[in-house]
Amino acid sequence: MTVLLPIAIQIGCNRSNEECEIPSGYKENIASLDILRMEDLFFGDLSKDKMMSNLESYPQFTTAMFANMGIENQDQLADELLLIHQDSGMVELYQEVKAHFGDISDIKNDLEIAFAGIKYHYPNYKVPAVYTFVSGFGSDLIVTEDVIVIGLDYFLPNDHKFQPVDLPYYILKRYNKAHLVPTIVTAISSQFNKTKLTDRSLLAEMIYYGKSYHFTKTILPCTSDELIIGYETDEILGSYANEEMIWGHFIENELLFETNPFEIRKYTGEAPFTDVISPDAPGRIGRWIGWNIVDDYQSNNDLNLMELMKQDDARLIFKNSGYKPRRP
Structure with missing residues (x-):
């Protein structure tokens, strides 16, 4: 079992946000965003007629939010939603969300900057049209080309008494307001992230995630790496301090072209740590390495974001990246 080196110094090559400023080109594209607070329409003094009216008045939201309930008849859907949203526990959750998210101007501003970028x-x-909602921990985020629905209950403070059930801490800690907009932008990146569906290798998956994080960092240049990939600061610094050893594990075990999904999951799947490397290596370490490879590919080939995201050949990206582990 390998133990990673302790962090003795600040890693100089970490993507720093000191003196960061939003690019002027982004600022020129900023437009006011109207976020529709749908939760306010589904709680309180509701009748079936009001519920039906809400469903009919916002068909885009209704389809995105409730289609997966499997109820095609809107009359039955209204009955079901009335029962859910008049439940005392749901009402209390709604009230807590309103207390914490009565003012969402900071989320609005961050999304405006993201969309401008x-x-x-x-x-x-x-x-896309942006809605907020209280789903009773049924849906955290819905992100399509046309619609974004934010389940605000998922993004209550991590110490709040209401928390999503059955989520381990290493995932739960990313469910808070600070991670919200970076998570949305990363989800949006999939609309532009071209990949060869026939390439099912670990390298292809690493590069796919690397491109998604690179996209998010480009769109949100003043957002920390921690909020983009969901690591703690010591995990970021420790990964840089041990990047050579981590990369050596991939090379020595000939993992880059591995296609066994169970093996791939060990390096890119959700986990508290990457135990096949070290109990000190954070989970999803393959995604982090992929991000570094993509950064080097973009930098060494002078590509704009559109050109980078269109490149679907993971092997070519790796070959032309000139990637080498950073040394502390």
Whole structure:
């Protein structure tokens, strides 16, 4: 069992946000965003007629939010939602969400900057309709090309008495307001992240995630790496301090072209740590290495974001990245 080296110094090559400023081109694209607070329409003094009216008045939201309930008849759907949203526990959850998210101007501002950044790189990008909701921990985020639905109950403070059930801490700690917009942008990146579906290798998955994090960092340049990948600061620094050893594990075990999904999951799947490398290595370490490879590929080939995201050949990205582990 390998034990990673302790962190003795600050790693100089870590992507720092000191003196960060939003690019001027992004600022020119900022437009006011209207976030619809749908939770306010589904709680309180509701009748079936009001519920039906809400469902009919917002068909885009209704389809995105409730289609997976498997109820095709809107009359039955209204009855079911009335029962759910008049439950005392749901009402209390709604009240707690309103107490913590009565003012969401900071989320609105961050999303406006994010959408401006995307439009700067993709001028034809159409900003989706954005809704908030209280789902009773049924849905955290829905992100499509046309709609974003934010389940605000998932993003209550980590010490709040209401928390999603059956989520381990290493995942739960990413469910808070600070991680919200970076998570949305990473989800949006899938619309632009081209990949060869025939390449099922570990390298291809590493590069896919690396491109998604690179996209998010480009769109949100003042957002820390921690909030983008969901690591703690000591995990980021420890990974840089031990990058050479971590990379050596991939090379010595000839893992890059591994196609066994069970093996791939060990390096890119959700886990508290990557135990096949070290109990001190954070989970999803393959995604982090992929991010470094993609950064080097972009830098060494002078590509803009659109060109980078269109490149679907993971092997070519790796070959032309010139990637080498950083040394502390």
